[in-house]
Amino acid sequence: MRIVVCDDHLLLLEALGLALGARGHEVVALAGTPEEAVSAVAMHRPDVCLLDVNFPGGTSVSAIHEIREISPETKVVMLSAEADHSIVGRAIAEGASGYVGKEKPIVEIVEMLDRAVRGQLAVEPSLLQRALRPQKSTDDPLWALQFLTDREWQVMRCIMDGQTTEEMATSLGVQRSTARTHVQNLLTKLGVHSRLQAAALMSAHGSHESWPAHLR
Amino acid sequence: MRIVVCDDHLLLLEALGLALGARGHEVVALAGTPEEAVSAVAMHRPDVCLLDVNFPGGTSVSAIHEIREISPETKVVMLSAEADHSIVGRAIAEGASGYVGKEKPIVEIVEMLDRAVRGQLAVEPSLLQRALRPQKSTDDPLWALQFLTDREWQVMRCIMDGQTTEEMATSLGVQRSTARTHVQNLLTKLGVHSRLQAAALMSAHGSHESWPAHLR
DNA sequence: GGTCACCTAGTCCCTAATGACTATTGCTGC
DNA sequence: GCAGCAATAGTCATTAGGGACTAGGTGACC
Numbered sequence: 001m002r003i004v005v006c007d008d009h010l011l012l013l014e015a016l017g018l019a020l021g022a023r024g025h026e027v028v029a030l031a032g033t034p035e036e037a038v039s040a041v042a043m044h045r046p047d048v049c050l051l052d053v054n055f056p057g058g059t060s061v062s063a064i065h066e067i068r069e070i071s072p073e074t075k076v077v078m079l080s081a082e083a084d085h086s087i088v089g090r091a092i093a094e095g096a097s098g099y100v101g102k103e104k105p106i107v108e109i110v111e112m113l114d115r116a117v118r119g120q121l122a123v124e125p126s127l128l129q130r131a132l133r134p135q136k137s138t139d140d141p142l143w144a145l146q147f148l149t150d151r152e153w154q155v156m157r158c159i160m161d162g163q164t165t166e167e168m169a170t171s172l173g174v175q176r177s178t179a180r181t182h183v184q185n186l187l188t189k190l191g192v193h194s195r196l197q198a199a200a201l202m203s204a205h206g207s208h209e210s211w212p213a214h215l216r
Numbered sequence: 217m218r219i220v221v222c223d224d225h226l227l228l229l230e231a232l233g234l235a236l237g238a239r240g241h242e243v244v245a246l247a248g249t250p251e252e253a254v255s256a257v258a259m260h261r262p263d264v265c266l267l268d269v270n271f272p273g274g275t276s277v278s279a280i281h282e283i284r285e286i287s288p289e290t291k292v293v294m295l296s297a298e299a300d301h302s303i304v305g306r307a308i309a310e311g312a313s314g315y316v317g318k319e320k321p322i323v324e325i326v327e328m329l330d331r332a333v334r335g336q337l338a339v340e341p342s343l344l345q346r347a348l349r350p351q352k353s354t355d356d357p358l359w360a361l362q363f364l365t366d367r368e369w370q371v372m373r374c375i376m377d378g379q380t381t382e383e384m385a386t387s388l389g390v391q392r393s394t395a396r397t398h399v400q401n402l403l404t405k406l407g408v409h410s411r412l413q414a415a416a417l418m419s420a421h422g423s424h425e426s427w428p429a430h431l432r
Numbered sequence: 433g434g435t436c437a438c439c440t441a442g443t444c445c446c447t448a449a450t451g452a453c454t455a456t457t458g459c460t461g462c
Numbered sequence: 463g464c465a466g467c468a469a470t471a472g473t474c475a476t477t478a479g480g481g482a483c484t485a486g487g488t489g490a491c492c
Contacts, residue, residue, distance in 0.1 A: 010322075011228075011232070012231065015322060018231065018235045019235075081297075103227070105230060106226075160420075162415065164410070165479075174440070175442085176441095178440050178442090180441095181439085182439085184482090194479075195479080196375070200376060203376070203419040368468095381449075393472055394470050394472090399449085409451095411450095
């Protein structure tokens with residue numbers, strides 16, 4: 001197998017390259033960022049690209065797209081650092097062929113890469129089930145987040161910063177009554193009864209991923 | 217060098233073992249938890265133990281202590297996954313000989329291990345400076361956290377959960393006036409003017425590390 | 433042209449939260 | 463025993479926040 005590996009931890013990058021090499025695979029390039037990975041794939045046309053999901057701003061997911069576009073024969077397998085496996089569904093939907101956690105032994109990761117190259121879906125059954133099931137159901141406390149408007153996301157940020165209605169109105173450049181209305185709509189949409197609860201909801205369940213990309 | 221490596225990512229563990237082995241070092245044991253690392257050190261008496269700091273509940277830091285106790289000739293070098301280098305000072309204070317980030321190349325990590333074994337302090341100068349400087353100065357927004365009482369930490373958790381004074385009183389088993397007093401003292405100590413600001417302070421600056429160990 | 437979603441702005445009424453206090457109890461250390 | 467601190471509980475007055483509305487203006491889409 002000819003492989004491009006992408007991770008932001010140089011240590012893991014090198015070590016993984018070594019481990020894969022020792023098992024008879026050819027690591028044709030190591031990339032520290034998704035952008036580098038895309039270039040490397042364009043240049044080397046590998047069989048598979050092992051891509052860390054843990055890059056800020058969803059750049060990993062968009063990299064899947066680009067890789068699939070410039071080199072359709074290259075399979076993409078996502079590598080996840082944390083137990084946060086909520087993005088597995090999105091990754092697969094975006095064109096990734098596999099998804100594997102860093103807590104797995106190398107043999108298993110190699111096996112997953114192999115399965116991806118053979119055209120199979122390389123995801124643990126349990127993860128796949130979890131990814132297919134939820135689809136943001138109505139009882140999910142975060143289900144409502146997708147209905148927030150841009151302005152409401154800005155208001156949310158003000159709330160997270162601990163601003164009062166007055167401060168919020170100033171920083172948004174509107175009347176306090178307008179800021180008030182936005183807050184109220186926000187609370188109604190989220191089904192909570194105070195801005196503190198809204199903030200708690202976001203900081204507890206709302207990972208960085210919940211935030212719309214164009215609003216940081 | 218005879219080395220014990222401890223990390224919760226099996227992938228990194230194996231790969232690192234391989235990489236160190238390829239450079240002529242003997243990895244005598246791989247540990248998935250700090251507890252395993254302590255046992256392994258007790259058994260093998262290695263020259264150095266490479267220990268991931270990223271274990272919940274500060275178990276990594278307490279493991280340093282245990283390792284130094286049961287095997288004083290074993291140096292401990294901390295391995296950090298994230299850019300959160302706030303614990304470097306504590307780690308060194310607790311007896312670690314070094315501290316290195318996963319974003320570093322293996323050669324550098326090997327060099328750090330080597331320096332630790334030679335009895336030198338294996339920390340990047342820039343990190344060391346940052347660790348020595350702050351010492352929670354009075355103008356640090358988190359400086360006041362150390363003066364919070366246990367009860368006030370519990371109140372803080374209630375606030376973070378978005379509870380009202382009433383709910384807080386119920387869950388703490390006290391009168392609402394008492395809960396109110398605790399909230400007020402908390403706000404005063406933190407120098408903020410609303411519970412929302414207190415929550416914002418905690419979720420923005422207050423990493424998981426700020427929380428007292430015995431209260432999660 | 434009409435509908436719809438969004439941003440804007442306002443009202444009235446009520447509750448929750450805050451500031452600034454005082455005070456009692458119980459524990460700990462000198 | 464006494465000082466100091468934490469936890470408990472209470473008071474008063476003031477402000478901020480929230481519920482439930484109405485409504486004008488704008489741009490998008492059909």
